[in-house]
Amino acid sequence: MTGADRPTVPPVRLPADAELARDALASPLLSRAARLARWAGEGVRVGAGGELPAERLEEAAALLGLDADEDGPAHVARAWRLAVGAGLVDVAEDGAENSAEDGTAGTASAGAGLGRLTRGGPADVLEIWRAGLETALADAAVPDLGEPLGTLDRDPEAAADFLDDVLGNLYLLTAGDPAVTAGAMVPLPVLAASMVVPEGMAHPTDAVLKDVSVVMVELDERFRILAPTGVIAYRPVDTALVEEVAAGASDAGDPASDPAEENGEQSGGEDGEEEVARYGMVRLTPLGLYAVRRRMTEAGVAAPLVGDLAEESAEALLTALPGHGEEAARAEIELWLARRALPDAARELLAAARGDDGDAPRRRLACQQALSLVGVEAEPALREVLDDGHLGGLARVWLSERGFRDVPAPSEEMVFWLTVDTLAAQLAAEGGGDGSAELRDLVRGLVDQHSGFFDKAWRVDHPATGEVLEAMSRVHPDRKAAKDARRAAYRARSRG
Missing domain, CATH: 1.10.10 (Arc Repressor Mutant, subunit A)
Known part of the structure; x- marks a missing residue:
């Protein structure tokens, strides 16, 4: 499976391993399992499947303070299975000639995992916790529900x-x-x-x-x-x-x-x-999040972390950002910028935003998002692209929003080009269809604010002009405006 073929989920931000390990140690099930492993010590007699006999189950419940809980035996049994599954407890089965009269068939004792859990580093703790989680997931997959309600598979x-x-x-x-x-x-x-x-x-x-x-x-x-x-x-x-x-x-x-x-x-x-x-x-x-992400990656799913792009190129950053949520995108940009000097970082972003390919509008929209977090040190880089057909419009917006003087007014051609580019990015983000309420409001506002909008828009020299105008015809609520948009889309495609 190639990288392009792998299913991808949005990125998440995780705490450091040390913090995750502290959470794992504090989880009720693992802490109970560790106490049971210490209690097992040098030996506890167990059944043929490694389970605790009834009298020892009661003793263990009292040890964990669960003897008054009606679900206490179930909690103890799960903690014991986790202890065995995670290597906190070792079980040695008796030979056939040594079978005991009390029904037990082996001896459980503290395992090597207990030492790793108490003296190891965060990676050791998380590895043991994940091993125990597999046991818990098996318990949870097919719980004892009594009479099944008929929806979920019991296999x-x-x-x-x-x-x-x-x-x-x-x-x-x-x-x-x-x-x-x-x-x-x-x-x-x-x-x-x-x-x-x-x-x-x-x-x-x-x-x-x-x-x-x-x-x-x-x-x-x-x-x-x-x-x-x-x-x-x-x-x-x-x-x-x-x-x-x-x-x-x-x-x-x-x-x-x-x-x-x-x-x-x-x-x-x-x-x-x-x-x-x-x-x-x-x-x-x-x-x-840590555990599910690990299971996803092991199954071949691309499950990125916020910060994975910090050392990547500006093009890689801008290409990936549209798949991020707002908070994740902001954090990713901040981590990327923190490793670079300004205004060089701004120049890298602007250079990566150029292009006439199908993904370029979304890269430019992501570039605007990234530049919104850049300080005034980036002014020289933005002024350098004022005459650039792809970037001049967003540069003017950036400079004007920060109150810089001597920002030349954009030509009408540049305004319309930036409008088409922005709509193309929005359409790509939404994946087609009838358009979101946000897109419909944007389209209606543009047409209402510009007299003869479609007479001018079809002339815009942008690869997505025809596609954008066709989309506008689908989402604009006014029938006449929608008809004008379809006619403009036809003229734009015929011009090419």
Whole structure:
């Protein structure tokens, strides 16, 4: 698989390994597993599968302060499986001739991993934590749900793949939403809908909404198991709602009646937020982002980190920035600029923004974004390109916004060229279609502000002029203006 063929997800910013390792050590499941490993010491008798016998399970629950918790035995069993799976505990099986009368079949003792965990560096801690996470993911993939609700596959391999997809979607929601990146939580119905509602279905059917509800309940059980690993921060579903879905509720109390509403779009104030939270809220922690990203890269997905471009060329930076969210792009630019002297950095950016290829408009838009973070030291570099047909317009904007004097007014030709270039970049960012509300407002504003806009726009010597005018004909709400845009697009293409 080549780099161009690899699926790509938006970049994320991760803390240093030392901070991630501290989070891993503080996670409830790993800290319990470490305590159990120390408790095992020189030997604890275990069953044929390495599990703790009932009496030792009770002893371990008391050790962890879980003896009064009705779910205490399950928590202990998971922590023990993690300890064994991560190498914190070694299990030596008895030979057939040494089988014990008490039903035990081996001896567990503290493993080499415990020493690495307590005395090793951040890389050791994270490696052990990730090994334990695999055990927890296997537990969470096919939890004991009693009678299945009928939506998710009970085949272990298929269930594990489904959980991977869920975490992948949560990763995308985190990387693509500045609010989630900043620590906001995703309503569980929204995540469930992302797994069930077919792409492009604006109004899910009752059957699809019921499936969303069922998936939401089943994810609730999985996330309760995963939360102690530190991968996610999770607020569980209100148990009353779980009972409603399990009973087949499909009325107004259905948790998935409208995933958009569950995202808070129609709820306001603390009461509305609290009501949304009843349906479950989840987010990946920084440790979770680290883990899911590692799993993605191992599966062949390109999952970049903010800062990966700091040593790359200006062209590589400008090419990649359109795929970044706003916050990630700003951080990437700042890291890139920090390694270069101004105004040389500005000159590199401007040089990389030139071109008539299909990606050039987006590079120029990214260049404007990068230059917005550059100080007045870049003035000489911007003045050098005032007469450049590709860059003169953005240079004038930059200089004028910073209050510099003696900035020559742009010619009408330059204004129209910059307009077409900006619209071409916007169209490329949106990937075609009918256009966003932002694009429609931009098009309408341009036409309203410039008398005879289309009579002049078709003459613009830009490779994307015909494509831009055709798009304007699709998104402008006025029928006459749309017709004028189509005629102008035809004339632009005929001129070439």
